Amino acid sequence: MxxxxxxxxxxxxxxxxxxxxxxxxxxxxxxxxxxxxxxxxxxxxxxxxxxxxxxxxxxxxxxxxxxxxxxxxxxxxxxxxxxxxxxxxxxxxxxxxxxxxxxxxxxxxxxxxxxxxxxxxxxxxxxxxxxxxxxxxxxxxxxxxxxxxxxxxxxxxxxxxxxxxxxxxxxxxxxxxxxxxxxxxxxxxxxxxxxxxxxxxxxxxxxxxxxxxxxxxxxxxxxxxxxxxxxxxxxxxxxxxxxxxxxxxxxxxxxxxxxGGNNAIVVLDDADLDAASSSGAWGAFLHQGQICMQAGRHLVHRRVAEAYAERLVQRAQALRVGNPHTEAVHLGPIINAQQLSRIAALVQCSVDQGARVLAGGTHDKLFHQATVLADVRPGMPAFDEEIFGPVAPITVFDSDEEAAELVNASPYGLAAAIHSGNVSRAMALADRLHTGMIHINDQTVNNEFHVPFGGMGASxxxxxxxxxxxxxxxxxxxxxxxxxxxxxxxx
Incomplete structure (x- = not known):
C-alpha cells in the first residue's frame, strides 16, 4: 500500500x-x-x-x-x-x-x-x-x-x-x-x-x-x-x-x-416500487450486506411481489463486484472464508427447502455476487437467521396484519423500513412493530448521530x-x- x-x-x-x-x-x-x-x-x-x-x-x-x-x-x-x-x-x-x-x-x-x-x-x-x-x-x-x-x-x-x-x-x-x-x-x-x-x-x-x-x-x-x-x-x-x-x-x-438484526423492509401494495427496490438494494447489498442494519428480509405484498422482484433483480445484476482498492466497484470482498462459507450455506439450505435464486447466488474466492431469493418462507435459514451477506430474500404477504406478524416473528428488533404511498397507513403499521428504529419510505441502514440509536429484543x-x-x-x-x-x- x-x-x-x-x-x-x-x-x-x-x-x-x-x-x-x-x-x-x-x-x-x-x-x-x-x-x-x-x-x-x-x-x-x-x-x-x-x-x-x-x-x-x-x-x-x-x-x-x-x-x-x-x-x-x-x-x-x-x-x-x-x-x-x-x-x-x-x-x-x-x-x-x-x-x-x-x-x-x-x-x-x-x-x-x-x-x-x-x-x-x-x-x-x-x-x-x-x-x-x-x-x-x-x-x-x-x-x-x-x-x-x-x-x-x-x-x-x-x-x-x-x-x-x-x-x-x-x-x-x-x-x-x-x-x-x-x-x-x-x-x-x-x-x-x-x-x-x-x-x-x-x-x-x-x-x-x-x-x-x-x-x-x-x-x-x-x-x-x-x-x-x-x-x-x-x-x-x-x-x-x-x-x-x-x-x-x-x-x-x-x-x-x-x-445483531434480521431487519425487514416492508413493501405495501401502494408503494412506489422504483423507490422501494432502490431502498431494498441499498439496504441489502451495501458493504456486501455486512451491516447489523442490513435489509435481511424483504416482505412484499403479493399484488406487487413480482414487479418488485424484477426491479430488485435488475439492480442486483447491475452491481459490480471486485477489489475496491484497484477497481471502481459497488461491492468488495466478504471479510474472510469462514463468513463466506456461512453465507453460501444459508443460501443453499434455503434453496434446498424451496427458495429460488433470481440473481447471483455464486461467488469467486471471497467475492460474492449480489443475490436475490424468491419464495422464501418462515422456517428457512434465509428468513430466520441474520445472513450478514449480500442476499435479499423475498417473502410475500397478503395483509398489513400479516406483514406485522412476519416482522415480529424474528427475535431481533433493530431496524425496519416501510414503503407505502399512504403515510398514515405506514404509521399505523409502524405502531405494531417491535423494533428500535423504523424508517418510512426509506431503507434500514440509517444512522444520524444526534439521534439515539439502538434496538429491542435480541438486538x-x-x-x-x-x-x-x-x-x-x-x-x-x-x-x-x-x-x-x-x-x-x-x-
Missing part, C-alpha cells in the same frame, strides 16, 4: 505492537493484517492477552481522575484536534479501510466523515448541563442530581465498520471524563485500533487515558471481567453479547450491547447511543444533598 512518509513512520511505530502507555510489545504475540481481496499481508499488529489487559486497566485507573478533573474546554480541545487530524489523514485512513476491511471507497469516505461528526459531537458533550436541582422536604436542604464519569470504559468493537463503531463509544466516553480500553477485532485492528490510538496521541490526549489492545475472544473476556473496568460497550453478535451480558450482570457492571440491551443518550450511557448518577446549617437529630 502506498503511504506518505508520515504514515510510514506511524506504521513503524505500531507494527507488531499494542498501544498502552505508548507503543509496546504485546504479551500475546502478533498477527498478520491480511487484505481480504488479495490475501496479501499488509503488516502485523500486536495481540493483547490477559496480562496486557490487566496492565492497561491499572494504567487507565491511575490516569482517569486527572483526565476527569481537567477543565471541560481542554478535554473538548483534544476531541476537536482529533477531528481535525482525522480529516488531515483521510487518504491514509480510507486506504486502510478499503484494503483491510474490504470497503469500497464511498463506504470508507462516508465512515470517515461520520467519525468526524462523531468527534465534534463528542467535543460538545463536556459543556452540556450534567445535573438537576430537586426540591426537598427538609427546609434549607439543596438536592443536586448529577452525572459523573464511570471511571474506565472497555470498548469491544467489530470488524465491519471498525473506525465508526470504535469511535462511537470511545469519543463520548473520553469526552465525559472516562479512561478507555479499546479492543478492536484483530481482522481490522489497524483501521479500528492502531490509527485511532495514533490519532488521539497526536491530538494531545494524556498518556494512560486510552489503551488499544487488539485481540480475540480471550482478550475480550479478560477485559469484561477485569474489576477495574466499570463499563463494557460491546458491538457485535447476539451470541457473544448474551455471554457478555451474563458476565456483567454477575459482576454488577454497567453494559451497553448493540447486537441489544435496550440502551441507546448518540446525541443526548451518550450522556447517560457513559456516566453514572450521583445524588448530593447540601445543608447550609447542620441538622441535629433526636438520637
Amino acid at each position: 502506498s503511504a506518505s512518509p508520515a504514515s510510514k513512520t506511524q506504521a513503524q511505530a505500531w507494527t507488531s505492537r499494542i498501544y498502552s502507555g505508548g507503543w509496546i510489545a504485546a504479551h500475546g504475540g502478533q498477527t498478520d493484517v491480511v487484505e481480504p481481496a488479495t490475501g496479501a499481508v499488509l503488516g502485523t499488529v500486536g495481540v493483547a492477552d490477559s496480562v496486557d489487559v490487566s496492565c492497561a486497566a491499572r494504567s487507565a485507573h491511575a490516569a482517569r481522575d486527572a483526565w476527569a478533573a481537567m477543565p471541560f474546554d481542554r478535554r473538548a480541545a483534544v476531541l476537536r484536534e482529533a477531528a481535525r487530524l482525522l480529516q488531515e489523514r483521510a487518504e491514509e485512513i480510507n486506504s486502510w479501510n478499503m484494503r483491510e476491511c474490504g470497503s469500497v471507497r464511498a463506504k470508507a469516505e462516508w465512515e470517515l466523515n461520520a467519525c468526524h461528526e462523531q468527534l465534534l459531537a463528542a467535543a460538545a458533550l463536556p459543556m452540556q448541563p450534567h445535573g438537576q436541582l430537586y426540591p426537598s422536604v427538609m427546609p434549607g436542604r439543596m438536592n443536586l442530581s448529577r452525572r459523573v464519569p464511570l471511571g474506565t470504559v472497555g470498548v469491544i468493537a467489530p470488524w465491519n465498520f471498525p473506525l465508526l463503531l470504535s469511535l462511537r463509544s470511545v469519543a463520548p466516553a473520553l469526552a465525559l471524563g472516562n479512561a478507555v480500553v479499546l479492543k478492536p477485532d484483530v481482522r481490522t485492528a489497524v483501521t479500528g485500533g492502531q490509527l485511532i490510538a495514533q490519532l488521539f496521541a497526536d491530538a494531545g490526549l494524556p498518556e494512560g487515558v486510552l489503551h488499544v489492545l487488539p485481540g480475540g475472544p480471550d482478550t475480550g473476556d479478560a477485559l469484561v471481567r477485569h474489576p477495574l473496568v466499570e463499563m463494557i460497550s460491546f458491538t457485535g453478535s447476539t451470541v457473544v453479547g448474551r455471554r457478555i451480558g451474563e458476565v456483567c450482570g454477575g459482576l454488577l457492571k454497567k453494559v451497553a450491547l448493540e447486537l 441489544g440491551s435496550h440502551g441507546r447511543f448518540g446525541g443526548p443518550a451518550n450522556l447517560e450511557a457513559f456516566t453514572q448518577g450521583q445524588w448530593i444533598s447540601v445543608m447550609a446549617e447542620p441538622i441535629t437529630y433526636p438520637f
Whole structure:
C-alpha cells in the first residue's frame, strides 16, 4: 500500500505492537493484517492477552481522575484536534479501510466523515448541563442530581465498520471524563485500533487515558471481567453479547450491547416500487450486506411481489463486484472464508427447502455476487437467521396484519423500513412493530448521530447511543444533598 512518509513512520511505530502507555510489545504475540481481496499481508499488529489487559486497566485507573478533573474546554480541545487530524489523514485512513476491511471507497469516505461528526459531537458533550436541582422536604436542604464519569470504559468493537463503531463509544466516553480500553477485532485492528490510538496521541490526549489492545475472544473476556473496568460497550453478535451480558450482570457492571438484526423492509401494495427496490438494494447489498442494519428480509405484498422482484433483480445484476482498492466497484470482498462459507450455506439450505435464486447466488474466492431469493418462507435459514451477506430474500404477504406478524416473528428488533404511498397507513403499521428504529419510505441502514440509536429484543440491551443518550450511557448518577446549617437529630 502506498503511504506518505508520515504514515510510514506511524506504521513503524505500531507494527507488531499494542498501544498502552505508548507503543509496546504485546504479551500475546502478533498477527498478520491480511487484505481480504488479495490475501496479501499488509503488516502485523500486536495481540493483547490477559496480562496486557490487566496492565492497561491499572494504567487507565491511575490516569482517569486527572483526565476527569481537567477543565471541560481542554478535554473538548483534544476531541476537536482529533477531528481535525482525522480529516488531515483521510487518504491514509480510507486506504486502510478499503484494503483491510474490504470497503469500497464511498463506504470508507462516508465512515470517515461520520467519525468526524462523531468527534465534534463528542467535543460538545463536556459543556452540556450534567445535573438537576430537586426540591426537598427538609427546609434549607439543596438536592443536586448529577452525572459523573464511570471511571474506565472497555470498548469491544467489530470488524465491519471498525473506525465508526470504535469511535462511537470511545469519543463520548473520553469526552465525559472516562479512561478507555479499546479492543478492536484483530481482522481490522489497524483501521479500528492502531490509527485511532495514533490519532488521539497526536491530538494531545494524556498518556494512560486510552489503551488499544487488539485481540480475540480471550482478550475480550479478560477485559469484561477485569474489576477495574466499570463499563463494557460491546458491538457485535447476539451470541457473544448474551455471554457478555451474563458476565456483567454477575459482576454488577454497567453494559451497553448493540447486537445483531434480521431487519425487514416492508413493501405495501401502494408503494412506489422504483423507490422501494432502490431502498431494498441499498439496504441489502451495501458493504456486501455486512451491516447489523442490513435489509435481511424483504416482505412484499403479493399484488406487487413480482414487479418488485424484477426491479430488485435488475439492480442486483447491475452491481459490480471486485477489489475496491484497484477497481471502481459497488461491492468488495466478504471479510474472510469462514463468513463466506456461512453465507453460501444459508443460501443453499434455503434453496434446498424451496427458495429460488433470481440473481447471483455464486461467488469467486471471497467475492460474492449480489443475490436475490424468491419464495422464501418462515422456517428457512434465509428468513430466520441474520445472513450478514449480500442476499435479499423475498417473502410475500397478503395483509398489513400479516406483514406485522412476519416482522415480529424474528427475535431481533433493530431496524425496519416501510414503503407505502399512504403515510398514515405506514404509521399505523409502524405502531405494531417491535423494533428500535423504523424508517418510512426509506431503507434500514440509517444512522444520524444526534439521534439515539439502538434496538429491542435480541438486538441489544435496550440502551441507546448518540446525541443526548451518550450522556447517560457513559456516566453514572450521583445524588448530593447540601445543608447550609447542620441538622441535629433526636438520637
